[in-house]
Amino acid sequence: MIGEWLDIGWVNEIPVRGSRTVPVEGGEEIAVFRTSDDRIFALVNRCPHKHGPLSQGIVHGHSVACPLHNWNIALATGEAQGEDKGCTPVIPVKIDGGRVLICRASTLKAAA
């Protein structure tokens, strides 16, 4: 039986104010972010603007600035902020005993 949550590693493996990636075979890569207050968020690794790899952006507060054209994307909702419009799919995350778990179903769906 495959669990509902995918265990992808320790919280500590993600740099603070940084991110790591999880490629999904046959689908889209997931970016997992860790903020300065130690929250974890996951988004599809694709900016709604021109598909910049959000994982490579600067994480500030609970947003990430896309590395290509500097749109700011809210990590919690995936929404572009300010004047910009667009949304990146969010993957539910939870932490259990220091491990990061991402929602399997959403990962599959977002990746499809």
Place this chain on the structure above:
Amino acid sequence: MDFQDYQPREGTDEPADRFSGDPREHLVVVGNGMAGCRAVEELLARDAGRYRITIFGAEPHVNYNRIMLSPVLAGEKTFDEIIINGRDWYRDNGITLITDDPIVSIDRASAAVTSRSGRTLGYDRLLIATGSDPFIIPVPGKDLPGVVSFRDMKDVDTMLAAAAKGGAAVVIGGGLLGLEAAHGLALRGMNVTVLHLPGSLMERQLDEAAGWLLKTALEERGQTILTGADTAEIYGDGKVEGVRLKDGREIPASLVVMAVGIRPSVALAREAGLEVGRGIKVDDHMVTSDPSILAVGECAEHDGNVYGLVAPLWDMCRSFADGLTGKANPYRCSATSTKLKVAGLDVFSAGDFSGVGGGCEDIVLRDASRGIYKRLVLQDDRIIGAVLYGDTADGSWYFDLLRKGECVADLRDVLIFGQAFASGGGAADPKAAVAALSDDAEICGCNGVSKGQVLSSIARGAHSLDAVRVTCKASASCGSCTGLVETLLAITLGDDVQAGSKTMCKCTTFTHDDVRREIVAQDMRSIPEVMQKLHWSTPDGCSSCRPALNYYLLCALPGEYIDDQQSRFVNERMHANIQKDGTYSVVPRMWGGLTNPRELRAIADVVEKYNAPMVKVTGGQRLDIFGIRKEDLPAVWADLNAAGMVSGHAYGKSLRTVKTCVGSEWCRFGTQDSTGLGVRIERMTWGSWMPHKFKIAVSGCPRNCAEATIKDFGVVCLDSGYELSVGGNGGIKVRATDLLCRVATEQEALDYCAAFIQLYREEARYLERTAPWIERVGIDYVKQRIVEDEIGREALRARFLFSQGFSQDDPWAQRAEGVAREQHAHMAQFRPARLEEMA
């Protein structure tokens, strides 16, 4: 479960207790700690005679206030002073207290407990209040004598004995407990080092900014605090001698305190077959999966939550007692707040200060001179979280607003100043509060400027913030009064206020120049420190200010400042150029534009090996290899390094290329060795971080084939020497250089170049290229600093060369060796079992 279940069993003849003649129901309590005893107190307050009560404690003591162990350790209190209930309390209330004898098993079938010494006692109701066990990290040496946790009086005694001998102590864990232990041991004269794995102290309760303040305050008191410190082992022969970190550092110590966390103590309950999650599962009246067994305190799990602070436990005890006496009072896990004194410093946090959900806003107040930091998190005009440091007086007010979910739209402007200000008329009109100030009220504490002085300087024509700063110095130092000055401007001038010069970004009221000046003036050393001292309005800045601050600190503190990778734009973090499809391009350095067969072969091999779809000659005479995947970058660099090539920094705000022509060596017009000089200049300047990209060119004669007059620094060789020109740019707006001067020798050309670069590095704003910078400050100013002021030029040159001593190592080589490996590796990979699931 409903509360009616707790009614005494009526209509039965059977005596409630099988072991005594007492007809009352027998309540047995396991755990004589804070929650167990409080639960009994609550019960007595409701119905003193109802139950016959026996309490078992593992410790040899009566009930004491565990929170006060810290003051005992610090020598501020004695054990006697922290006793909550003395022996007489137990006696007066007819409670049997059995100490130093832990319960080892519960037999639910016969409703009896057995203790270590062999006592077996029947119960009608059993209350489990066993608290928590300290978490011991499973490193080698954890069992050595001299390793203690910080949980009970016994631990404190061990620490006091060690402290009496003096020496060094290591505390593992920079949370509340660890810091309390460190504080106590330091006061007892030990030399204390705190090891904390996360990047900032008390990361659960405080955000990074408040954690930084705490760390600074503790360091000022002489403690050593190492964050990001991962313990590998505790070493020692027969007893503790020190701690070794994963990075190899060793910290000698005769005492190691482990304070990395606690776990609900559930072994007893689990063995008895009760339902256990993280803690013992209880319902709204603290009843476990067995209706006659209840649990309160840190060992209990309610609605998925376990607690590590006393406030919620008190609510649990009330619900427990109400339930047992037949009254409904369901426990509701409520928002928690933490108001703590850590080593004598006030901190407070409540609710969700991490502000998840969309639409969250931060209101931040920083008052550096008073060491105060306040942050409120608002969502839909309601407070959902708060972090206070230094001044926690308003904590309970904010917490109240938070719990009631009150709309604070009307208070917004003054909320952060606290209840007194918000309710003192300031709320109605923040301007009125300022208008009402008397003329001699102090506005700017740093410079001692009164309201009257600010007003008169406005009256004399200072119609912008900058002008006020210049004329009367108000708000010119720490900036905490900026808001007040702006309000005074608004009151006096209405709409005539001139917009000040542009601030660095929306996180601050300071301009780039202010920030640069203050970093040096106040000797600031880290990004959180700048944000605190200059009152940043966001917790950790944004993608505009962080790279700028990182650069300013790097420039101000060569060799000392530790670069913040996460504040660098992706190209500088990856040491390659990101392209529109998310792949990277890589440019190896070719000194002065020269290359040879070996280098060309290495480049060709890389192109084939990694299937790079394109190679292109750049405008700066280098080869750019396109389409490299992030994962492949370290291998590409290793291959290029092997052929002797280093990073071209083609991605950075740094020296890019030195373009040259062939010069006197081959060209029939060449007057000097322009290629050779170009190589020398590039050797001197490579690797230096700049406010923006920086390009140099050297042409061998005035025909200027290397296009030296549209570069940041250009050299045109002449028969009589070298013509140096600056501030050129071939970008969107092409600008030809301004002539700086002529010099006679190559060495002078190099010296002037170094001095000019350093002036630019120290004075330009981040992301300002030399062209706009020179247009702003004027070429005459640059000439005065570089050409006329010989001593100043020499000093600039020396500072440049000094800082180059730290920056000329090849970032590719470090990465190829595995530094920051995780930046290139995926965290995990996911291969769905069945691909059709993807559909």
